[in-house]
Amino acid sequence: MTHASPTLSNPRRPGAPPDPHAFVEPHVPVRTYLMIFAALMILMLLTVAAAFLPHQAIGNWSIIIALGIATIKAVLVILYFMHVKYASPLVKIVVISGFVWFFIALGLTFTDYLTRGWLPVSAGWPEHPLRANVALPDPVPGPPLAELPDKSGGAGHGTEGGGTEGGAKGAGGR
Amino acid sequence: MSASHPTILAHQFDDLHQQKESVTLGMWAFLVTEVMFFGGAFLGYAVYRFYYPEAFAYGSSLESWRIGAFNTVVLLISSLTVALAVHEAQGGNNGGVIRYLVITIALALLFVGVKGYEYNHIIEAGHAPWQRFTEGYYAGDNPSPSAHGAGPHGTGPHAQGANGQGAHKATTIFFSFYFAMTSIHALHMLIGVGLFIWLIKLARRNRFSPKYYNPVEVVGLYWHFVDIVWIFIYPLFYLIDPKW
Numbered sequence: 305m306t307h308a309s310p311t312l313s314n315p316r317r318p319g320a321p322p323d324p325h326a327f328v329e330p331h332v333p334v335r336t337y338l339m340i341f342a343a344l345m346i347l348m349l350l351t352v353a354a355a356f357l358p359h360q361a362i363g364n365w366s367i368i369i370a371l372g373i374a375t376i377k378a379v380l381v382i383l384y385f386m387h388v389k390y391a392s393p394l395v396k397i398v399v400i401s402g403f404v405w406f407f408i409a410l411g412l413t414f415t416d417y418l419t420r421g422w423l424p425v426s427a428g429w430p431e432h433p434l435r436a437n438v439a440l441p442d443p444v445p446g447p448p449l450a451e452l453p454d455k456s457g458g459a460g461h462g463t464e465g466g467g468t469e470g471g472a473k474g475a476g477g478r
Numbered sequence: 479m480s481a482s483h484p485t486i487l488a489h490q491f492d493d494l495h496q497q498k499e500s501v502t503l504g505m506w507a508f509l510v511t512e513v514m515f516f517g518g519a520f521l522g523y524a525v526y527r528f529y530y531p532e533a534f535a536y537g538s539s540l541e542s543w544r545i546g547a548f549n550t551v552v553l554l555i556s557s558l559t560v561a562l563a564v565h566e567a568q569g570g571n572n573g574g575v576i577r578y579l580v581i582t583i584a585l586a587l588l589f590v591g592v593k594g595y596e597y598n599h600i601i602e603a604g605h606a607p608w609q610r611f612t613e614g615y616y617a618g619d620n621p622s623p624s625a626h627g628a629g630p631h632g633t634g635p636h637a638q639g640a641n642g643q644g645a646h647k648a649t650t651i652f653f654s655f656y657f658a659m660t661s662i663h664a665l666h667m668l669i670g671v672g673l674f675i676w677l678i679k680l681a682r683r684n685r686f687s688p689k690y691y692n693p694v695e696v697v698g699l700y701w702h703f704v705d706i707v708w709i710f711i712y713p714l715f716y717l718i719d720p721k722w
Contacts, residue, residue, distance in 0.1 A: 331565070331568050331569075332561075332565065334562065334565060337558060337561045337562060337565070338558075341554065341555075341557075341558040344554050344557075345551070345554060348547070348550055348551070348554065348712075351712070351713050351717065352543065352547055352717065352720075355543070355713065355717035355718075355720050356720065356722065359719070366718075367718075370713035370714070370717060371710075371713070371714075373713070374709050374710050374712075374713055377706075377709045378706045378709055378710070381557065381702050381705060381706055381709070382702075382706070384561075385557055385558075385560075385561045385698075385702045385705075386698075386699050386702045386703075387695075391502065392499055394499075394503060395499070395502055395503055395506055398503060398506045398507060398510060399506055399509075399510070401510065402506075402509070402510030402513040402514070403513060405510075405513075405514065406513055406514060406517040409514075409517060409518070409521055410517075410521055410524065413521055413524075413525065414524070414525075414528075417525050417528060417529075418528070
């Protein structure tokens with residue numbers, strides 16, 4: 305499985321005579337499919353076993369192991385079940401580009417969400433979850449958290465005169 | 479050799495190889511859009527799991543990892559049978575194609591049926607997001623037990639557990655992602671079943687040969703992609719904090 309058999313390579317060669325019905329497609333042997341299937345089952349068992357490792361011991365490695373195994377499984381399926389290993393370079397590039405673009409989306413999104421709260425500026429709305437990690441004094445104290453749910457009901461129906469002012473502050477951020 | 483079926487090669491292609499290549503490339507172009515489609519859902523999942531790790535771990539522990547494991551095995555077997563169906567089509571054995579695709583359809587329906595059982599279980603326990611929208615942004619902030627288990631089946635044991643421990647905030651978000659992503663995945667599977675039925679009809683007319691099996695190949699690509707999506711859904715939704 306580590307080496308590509310010559311019969312599985314691209315059958316059309318530049319010097320070949322143009323015969324529109326000469327068509328030899330790679331046939332992946334059944335044995336390969338069965339071996340990949342066995343590998344997928346073993347990896348699935350590994351995923352389950354890794355999930356039961358004590359979380360205190362491995363911490364964040366839990367999700368890294370889970371996603372790593374899932375990625376190995378996905379690569380096996382793509383290469384062998386989906387025949388990308390035997391496909392033309394053009395197909396390979398298209399396949400890779402799809403996942404590259406996904407990782408760009410993932411990376412750029414988390415440059416935002418992961419880093420919010422690292423700095424005191426623009427730390428989001430008052431009840432933002434990451435605010436709990438920021439040990440910096442609030443330069444402009446917002447309204448108390450207890451008031452926030454009432455404003456969602458209707459800032460315009462505030463009983464006090466200051467209600468609408470606080471609502472605008474809470475909605476617009478600081 | 480040259481006396482093959484005249485309609486196999488569509489007139490816009492030079493030869494069978496180019497035709498096969500074009501069909502494969504076209505399917506992959508579609509699958510790349512599917513990568514971005516499911517990728518967006520996984521991206522949203524990642525952001526919210528990053529914000530609410532406890533809620534996601536707790537929501538995940540309410541699901542049965544055994545049912546998820548069963549469905550994973552079912553789906554992996556179905557991927558194998560599809561690969562074997564493609565193999566039979568490459569060999570021109572239309573009967574083999576039908577046999578493996580019928581097995582695949584049975585496995586797919588088994589998967590969707592188990593999924594329905596699982597949905598029913600979660601809805602009865604009162605965890606479906608539409609049963610909890612009244613609780614507000616933080617599900618655990620409100621100590622009043624009235625909103626939990628507001629569904630017609632009353633309060634399940636899990637819902638009471640969620641009530642008793644205020645740390646399990648925002649599991650509504652976890653189950654919103656769970657229902658959205660698994661239901662879209664199940665919809666893809668049902669579409670796949672429809673495509674398999676179409677392939678079986680073609681195979682009954684002996685349409686597949688070593689020179690022309692593109693429909694089987696391409697639908698196989700689609701099915702394996704659905705399998706890959708589940709490969710990621712399973713650990714992300716069922717195995718965050720599983721209970722033995």
